[in-house]
Amino acid sequence: MLTITLKIIFWCCLLLVAYTYVGYAIVLYLLVVVKRAVKGRPVKAVLPADEQLPDVTLMICAYNEEDIVTEKMKNTRALSYPKGKLKVIWVTDGSTDSTNERLRAYDEVNVVFSPERKGKTAALNHGIKSVDTPLVIMTDANTMLNRDCVLEVVRCFMDERVACVAGEKRVMARNDGDNAAEGEGMYWKYESTLKRLDGELYSAMGAAGELCAIRTSLYIPMPEDTLLDDFIMSMLLVGQGKRIAYAPDAYAMEYGSADLVEESKRKRRIAAGGLQSTWRLRALLNPFRQPVVAFQLLSHRVLRWTITPFALFALIPLNAVLVALGAGTVYTVILILQAVFYAAALGGYLLARCGKKSKLLYVPYYFLFMNINVFRGIHYLLTHKSNGAWEKAKRA
Numbered sequence: 001m002l003t004i005t006l007k008i009i010f011w012c013c014l015l016l017v018a019y020t021y022v023g024y025a026i027v028l029y030l031l032v033v034v035k036r037a038v039k040g041r042p043v044k045a046v047l048p049a050d051e052q053l054p055d056v057t058l059m060i061c062a063y064n065e066e067d068i069v070t071e072k073m074k075n076t077r078a079l080s081y082p083k084g085k086l087k088v089i090w091v092t093d094g095s096t097d098s099t100n101e102r103l104r105a106y107d108e109v110n111v112v113f114s115p116e117r118k119g120k121t122a123a124l125n126h127g128i129k130s131v132d133t134p135l136v137i138m139t140d141a142n143t144m145l146n147r148d149c150v151l152e153v154v155r156c157f158m159d160e161r162v163a164c165v166a167g168e169k170r171v172m173a174r175n176d177g178d179n180a181a182e183g184e185g186m187y188w189k190y191e192s193t194l195k196r197l198d199g200e201l202y203s204a205m206g207a208a209g210e211l212c213a214i215r216t217s218l219y220i221p222m223p224e225d226t227l228l229d230d231f232i233m234s235m236l237l238v239g240q241g242k243r244i245a246y247a248p249d250a251y252a253m254e255y256g257s258a259d260l261v262e263e264s265k266r267k268r269r270i271a272a273g274g275l276q277s278t279w280r281l282r283a284l285l286n287p288f289r290q291p292v293v294a295f296q297l298l299s300h301r302v303l304r305w306t307i308t309p310f311a312l313f314a315l316i317p318l319n320a321v322l323v324a325l326g327a328g329t330v331y332t333v334i335l336i337l338q339a340v341f342y343a344a345a346l347g348g349y350l351l352a353r354c355g356k357k358s359k360l361l362y363v364p365y366y367f368l369f370m371n372i373n374v375f376r377g378i379h380y381l382l383t384h385k386s387n388g389a390w391e392k393a394k395r396a
Contacts, residue, residue, distance in 0.1 A: 002325075003322070003325050003327055006318060006321060006322055006325070006327075007322065007327060009314075009318060010315070010318040010319065010322060010331075012311075013311035013312075013314050013315050013318065014311075014315060014334075016303070016307070016308055016311045017308055017311050017312050017315070019299075019303075020299070020303045020304050020308040021304075021308075021367075024194075024299040024300060025193070025194060025197075027299075028194065028197045028198065028201060028296075028299075029197060031201055032197050032200050032201050035200070035201060036200075042200060044155060045155050045156070045158035045159065046158075047151060047154065047155055047158070050082040050085075051082070053081070053082055053085055053154060054085075054133070054134050054135055054154060054157075055085050055086075055087065055133040055134065055135075056081065056085065056086050056087070056133055056135045056136070056137060056150055056153075056154065057086075057087045057088070057089055057131045057132075057133045057135070057136045057137070057216075058076060058079075058086060058087070058088050058089070058136075058137050058139065058150070059089045059091060059124075059127050059128075059131065059136050059137065059138050059139070060072065060076075060088070060089070060090045060091070060138075060139055060140070060141055061091045061093065061120050061123045061124065061127065061138070061140060061141070061209075062090055062091070062092050062093070062095065062099055062140075062141040063092070063093045063094060063095055063117060063123075064095050064096060064097045064099060065095070065097075065099050065141040065142065066095075066097040066098045066099045066102055068141050068142050069099060069102040069103060069141070070102070071144070072141050072142075072144070073103075073106055073109070075144045075145060076088055076145075078147055079145060079147060079149060079150050080147050080148055080150070080151060081150040081151060086150060087108075087110070087132075087133060088106075088108055088109050088110065089109070089110045089111075089112055089127060089130055089131065090103055090109055090110075090111050090112070090141075091112045091113075091114075091123045091124070091126060091127035092111060092112070092113045092114070092123075093114050093117055093118060093119065093120065093122065093123040093126075094114060094115060094116050094117025094118065095113070095117075100113055110130060112126060112127050112130050114126055118224055119224060119225075120209070120229050121222050121223070121224050121225075121226040121229040122224040124138065124222070124229055124233070125221045125222065125224070128216070128219050128221075131216050133216060134215060134216055134217070135153075135154065135157060135213060135214075135215060135216060136213065136214060136216045136219075137149075137150065137153055137211070137212070137213040138209065138211075138212045138213065138214075138230075139209075139210060139211050139212075139252060140209060140210055140252075140254070142254055142255075143169075143210045143211065143252040143253065143254040144252070144253045144254070145167075145211065145250075145251070145252055145253075146249075146250065146251050146253070148249065148250070149167065149211070149250040149251065149252075150250075152167075152247050152249040152250035153165045153167065153213045153247055153250050155247075156245040156247050157213075157215070157245075159243075159245065161242065161243050162242070162243050162244070162245045163214060163215055163218050163237040163238075163240070163242030163243065163244070164207055164212065164213065164214045164215075164233075164234045164237050164238075164242070164243075164244040164245070165207070165212070165213040165214075165244070165245050165246075165247050165250070166195060166199075166204045166206070166207035166208065166211070166212060166234065166244050166245070166246050166247065167207075167208070167210070167211030167212070167213070167247050167250040167251055167252055168192050168195075168211070168246075168247070168248045168249075168250065168251040168252070169188050169191075169192070169208045169210045169211065169251070169252055169254075170188070170251050170252065170253045170254075171188050171253075171254065171255070172253055172254065172255050186363070186366070187366070187370070192248065194300060195246045196246050196248060198246070198296055198300060199243075199244065199245055199246030200246075201292070201296070202243065202292045202293065202296065203238055203242075203243040203244045203245075203293065203296070204234075204244040204245065204246040205235070205238075205244070205296050205297055205300045205301055206228075206230070206231040206234050206235055206244070206301065207230050207231070207233075207234040207244055208230055208252075209229065209230035210252035210254060211250060211251065211252035212230050212233070212234060214233070214234070214237065218237055218240070218242070219233070220233070220236045220237075222236075226273075226276070226280075227269060227272055227273030227276050227277075227381075228270065228273030228274065228276070228277050231273070231274075231277055232277055232280060232281065235277070235281050235284065235297070236281075238284065238290075238293055239281070239283065239284050239290075239293075241290075263369075264369070264373055264376070267369070267370055267373035267376075267377075268373045268376040268377050268380050269377070269380060270373075270377070271305060271373050271374040271376065271377025271378070271380070272377035272378070272380040272381035272384070273377075274301065274304075274305030274374075274377070275305055275306065275377060275378065275381055276381060277301075277305075278301075278302050278305055278306060281297070284297055285297060285298060285302065304374075305374065308371075309371040309372075309374040309375065312371055313371070315338060316335075316338055316342075319331060319334055319335045319338060320335060323335050341364050342364075342368075344360070344361050344364045344365075345361070345364040345365040345367070345368045346365075347361040347365075348361035348362040348363070348364060348365025348366070349365050349369075352365065
């Protein structure tokens with residue numbers, strides 16, 4: 001009886017892990033293929049003439065970003081959008097360096113300053129009050145946008161069902177062999193594929209704060225302790241029956257974390273924010289309310305933030321006990337494969353510590369690295385209550 005029970009638990013855990021990281025992508029792709037067969041591929045909207053394009057505000061949230069002001073403003077001025085139709089707001093949240101002083105050199109910039117640092121969510125709540133255009137694009141000071149970014153975002157808003165547009169995040173490595181940056185880059189390529197398919201099926205599941213645009217009138221103020229402001233903000237709109245469009249031709253570029261310690265800070269906070277978001281958006285998991293949204297949200301986000309990491313790390317002890325009980329050859333084979341996987345991850349970790357990298361070994365290491373940080377995120381969430389201000393991770 002014990003062996004049968006352990007077998008059931010083991011296979012449930014294994015299937016859950018497989019579905020979360022591989023199975024959902026396959027199911028999602030197949031659903032999109034069926035949708036294309038029935039309705040055809042989506043067609044890009046045609047933009048109106050320049051004089052008919054809507055006014056847009058680019059809102060940049062910043063905390064002590066004096067070193068990046070010049071580069072960011074050069075990037076902003078290079079954006080291809082009709083003159084006079086793109087407004088620029090910097091929301092400086094408790095900055096104590098010369099960020100505000102440097103911004104005075106730019107006549108087109110409206111600086112919204114809060115002397116007390118409360119975090120990005122508070123900055124968004126504060127800054128949105130100064131936006132008087134129908135569309136607002138939110139981005140970070142340390143991310144650079146491609147030239148046609150604003151045009152591509154506006155193109156998505158030609159569809160009245162779209163309340164939010166999620167741009168693509170691209171992670172750059174400053175030097176060859178920057179393990180944290182390259183690992184983060186691989187992860188975001190996978191995420192971008194899922195977002196594109198999610199968006200084509202019905203709606204992308206959240207937008208990244210590096211490049212997120214919404215219809216200004218639909219903004220819903222969030223509690224200041226919100227950790228994943230971009231995700232919560234965009235998913236609240238989905239809860240209203242709206243869609244998040246994914247715009248791969250509008251992208252934000254940034255350097256990855258300086259090292260794996262700095263990347264761990266980000267993953268830990270994101271995991272904590274994921275757990276917080278799961279609770280605050282729990283109404284969206286009701287399959288009787290929005291069945292497709294519930295399926296996408298659970299499969300793409302919630303599982304990897306909640307029970308799947310527990311299932312992943314339960315596989316080794318469950319497998320070992322089953323082998324000890326003589327459950328069968330298949331369990332011995334799976335245990336050997338798990339041992340090889342963890343050995344490869346250890347090898348990837350040791351190489352990363354030495355500043356070297358093997359893609360064959362680094363993939364399993366980064367996969368475990370992300371899941372371990374879910375548990376660190378639980379601790380972060382429990383010890384950072386009522387605090388939405390994050391410690392910035394150093395970039396490469």
